[in-house]
Amino acid sequence: MKYYAGLDVSVKETAICIIDETGKICRELKVTSHPDDLASTLNNQTYSLARVGLEAGPLSQWLFSGLAEAGLPAVCIETRHAKAFLKAQVNKxxxxxxRGIAQMVRVNLFRPVHVKTLTSQKRRALLTARKLLQEKAIAIENDIRGLLRNFGLKVGIVRTIGFEARIRELIDGAPELGEIISPLLAAREKLRTEFAKLHQKVLDEVRDDGTCRRLMTIPGVGPVTSLAFVSTIDVPARFKNSRAVGPALGLxxxxxxxxxxxxxxxxxxxxxxxxxxxxYEAAQVMLSR
Structure with a gap:
């Protein structure tokens, strides 16, 4: 008889439900959310698992990789499908x-999600960290502009490299205002410095990847877009044809x-x-330049 397992993952513990091919619940328990603990629990000679389902989430890539390495038939379920299926339950x-996830994998009412390779996960983490530092630096710059505007000091149009000099010029002669703005400028400078380091890492990654360099020959496509595209697609063979990429990206x-x-x-x-x-940004650049 075939058995199916459903995993509801949380930060500390994972709820496990094992059912047979008729839908009867055979075992329910909670295990620490770690691949080794889950694998040792699910690799039970009593139950020959045909499929182990877990919903896509922050820990799913790590847990999926660990379960797959342990030889378990793990599948990652698309979040919207899981939400729609589990919504029918009165009590969450x-x-x-x-239980619901176990039933989903038993009757095959789910869409599997591709779990990215470790290289693509690291590249995506690099791009996310780079974007975070950039957004925080821009937020501080906008806050500085807003604070100075209250005192009638207008920064105007200025490039990133000349931003601090312009601010120093405006607050010159106002020591009390300088005591407020100087810490913000110091924080901005630190963010910009660390952002430059991560951006250099992006450039290094692109330089060593032939596919990224080829994508950059397209007008409007730079190093960030090319690296993001390669890490998002990850394994091109998972798409039936090039037309299948658009729906996967929501376009x-x-x-x-x-x-x-x-x-x-x-x-x-x-x-x-x-x-x-x-x-969208690359397309806009292509059309306007």
Whole structure:
């Protein structure tokens, strides 16, 4: 007899539900959310697991890799499908969610999610950290502009490299204001310095990757966009053809058809939001320059 396991993952513990091919619950328990603990629990001679399902989330890549290395037939379930399926339950608990996920993998009512390779995960982490530092630095610059505007001091249009000099010029002769703005300038300088280091790492990654260099020959595509695209696609063979990439990135319209009604809506906005934003930016550059 085949058995199926559903895992509801949280930070500390994971609820596990094992059912047989008829849907009967065979075992329920909670285990520490660590691949080794989960693998030792699920690699039980009593139950020959045909599929182990877990919902996509922050820990799913780490847990999936550990379960796969242990020889378990793990599958990562698309979040929207899991939410729609589990929403039918009256009471939402970890145990009920694990039961629902187990039933999903038993009846095959789910869409598997591709789990990225370790290289792509590291590249994505690099891009995310780079973007975070950039956004924080820009936020501080905008806050400084707003604070000075209250005193009638207008920064105006100034490039990043000359921003601090312009601010120093404005607050010269106002020591009390300087005591407030100087710590912000110091924080901005630190963020910009660390951002430059991460940006250099991005350039180094792109320089050593032939696919990234080839993508950069396209007008509007720079090192960040090319590296993000390569890390997002990860394994090109997982797509049936090039036309399947658009829907995966949420760039195709939503269709709403019922009876005589047939409406083509906005793009679905599913998938990777960062990659979609970078592609929009690249397209805008291509059209305007």
């Amino acid at each position: 608990t970890d145990r009920n969610d694990a 195709t319209p939503v269709l709403n058809q019922s009876g005589e009604s047939h409406r083509v809506g906005r793009v679905s906005l599913c998938g990777d939001g960062m990659m979609r934003a970078l592609l």
